[in-house]
Amino acid sequence: MPDATFKIFRGDRDGGELYEYKVPIAPGMVVLDALHYIQAHDAPDLAVRWNCKAGKCGSCSAEVNGRPRLTCKTRLDALPLDQPITVQPMKSFPVLKDLVTDVSWNYRVNKKIPPFTPRPNVEWKMDQREVDRVQEFRKCIECFLCQNVCHVLRDHEKQEQFGGPRFFVRIAGLEMHPLDGLSRTELLKEELGIGLCNITKCCTEVCPEDIHITDNAIIPLKERVVDDFYDPVRWFLRKLSGKKH
């Protein structure tokens, strides 16, 4: 088998550049295999995150030929091999080293979200159809690729005002949980800035778990925010009860 040529970003907070490596191609090889090959043969200190190597943990995100991907699921035979394959870190997060970025901002956003809070005296029975809808959101592996492509974060850098698609997905999972009794619309509107999302659907396109982030999570949440804050009757009821409809 011939070699593939890789151009990989090497560097840290202070900058860096693309370095070229050659890797012998094996059948079925994925980009992460190539990165491991490079570690073992040419660059033992090449910084890469990974765990499962099977698309289940969301650790190995990077931009391959400019496209945000899980490197463990990006097959070499699906890439043009007559030219070098570039591998760069996710652009929306600060580089720590090589392909490893500082994603700690996501964990800080997550902390703001009130957890599942069952309604008082619920009976722990649920219908599979109701559960199906929420299970879609709970498939999220926190690869943060959706956060990486969202222009509100990537181009406008509104990290302080905007939670990002990943956390709209998480909140959708809580709000639509059949037994949850809390409303998170105020958080969505005020702190997580859901209004800044203009439904470009870029997040949905990159989600490796095929979660319909925009249609199934963001749009219904936006509707709830509208109902709660702009419908005068709902607004009044919410003031009275502090609960969700």
Next chain:
Amino acid sequence: MTEKYEIHEHDVLIIGAGGAGLRAAIEALAEGASVGVVCKSLLGKAHTVMAEGGIAAAMANVDASDDWRTHFRDTMRGGKFLNNWRMAQLHAQEAPERVRELEQWGALFDRTADGNILQRAFGGHTFKRLCHVGDRTGLEMIRTLQDRGVHLGIDVYMECAITRLLKDGERVAGAFGYWRENGRFVVFRAKSVVIATGGIGKAWRITSNSWEYTGDGMALAFDAGAELMDMEFVQFHPTGMVWPPGVQGILVTEAVRGEGGVLRNKDGERFMERYDPERMDLSTRDVVARAIYTEAKEGRGTEHGGAYLDISHKPPEYVKKKLPSMYHQFRELADVDITKGPMEVGPTCHYMMGGIRVDAETAQANVPGMFAAGEAAAGLHGANRLGGNSLSDLLVFGRRAGQAAAEHAKQTETPKLDDAQVEEATREMLEPFERRDGDSPYDVHRDLQETMQNYVGIFRREEDLKQGLAEIQGLKDRAGRVHVDGSRLFNPGWHLARDLKSLLTVSEAVALSALERQESRGAHSRIDFPQYDEKWSKLNNIISRDGDGMRLRHAPIAEMPSDLCVILEKKK
């Protein structure tokens, strides 16, 4: 002191943020302790996230006849009666409550028609017992626990690796480690330390385990004076992927067989008929793994040396609904559509039954202040673990460890830190940068994996094990002389240089225990001793530190009380 180091103080320090560590953290916090959790990867990426098939708990939602006694009996039978029976009892009794708790914290399991948690069949379980979410149960579990823990206020130290346990006299005083991001050292002072670091699969070439599974917790505990037990019992899961080469070893969940998948050899024969006609494809993992290995060895294997596993007789929509990640895994990584044709599968190193020896009720090791739970601890599974019994183990004994660790912290003074130990730990970490020659850690790791794969694998015999032990000694020398390139910033080569030390400790313990046990039982198969030996049915192998070496002794298993004996004797 060579450099100033950062110190954090907690009542309870938990090493590991998988299911066991997080469940321990939640419980210790509920007991009023201040809790720190350290993990090598980002939060939410521990092995627990990869678990697929389900959590075993006798909830009796699907098969009304199930109860803890049957679960207890299945676990003991699966473990060939080498299990710590008290652990097996507590596990079977408490698992249903632990699962309900998860649900109350927000986990969403698949449902039965009447709205309860759905349960599926799995190997060695008499009844449909595995609570599940499609084939991503571990993800549901770890998200639920991590969200709960973070909300309650645990401090999480992510991407921080512990390299040494610190002691104050006989007791544990905390731990020493480094931040992966910048290579700076950090010290934790704690009254209790819970080890929940998972398993050791990275010692083998073909494995379902990630880079994290280097046996750190077991090796650190061993260094600090703890006993390791049952180290010969390494589970080879019968169904890992075998093709293409890059995915070799990646797990194919047993849920495929639980949902009706069947195994065939290249002649189309359902060969399990010859190995276990009663339980067939849902026999225990040790039996199925040996069967597939034997079929391939005797020339009836598939093109790439495995067996066929076929679920394509089920409706495609059903397969995609119940096994979505298997569907995607094979489509994307192997160009196989599992709704249309068979998968190729073969054994892969998967789970460590052995580990740190602990007390059943409190999960305490023989070192004061040290606790262990989850895959890092030994006892519950005996000679072979049943599928689904690990996730429930994490919950039951994670909780018990957290509770006992908090209790212990209440009753003890803050330990003293010893600068000399910290300096020694620092020196050990910095040495590899100073060497100019010596092997690359990657080369030593590759050679260790070959050694374990070839000499300490599914089938074992005396000369192989001796050869393996000799090679491990040679590898120890090489590992002591590796050199690393680059800086201390996120440097995987440097990290591997340290991980090798843990890998070699646990590998030696496995080979030594395997050589000692001259019989075949559960996951331990000796070609030269193919039968059960009555003498060995009442003994555990225990390994402890002896100067710079390893000492092995036998410990008799305690007599089982008569009420449990009665349960075991029942037919079904």
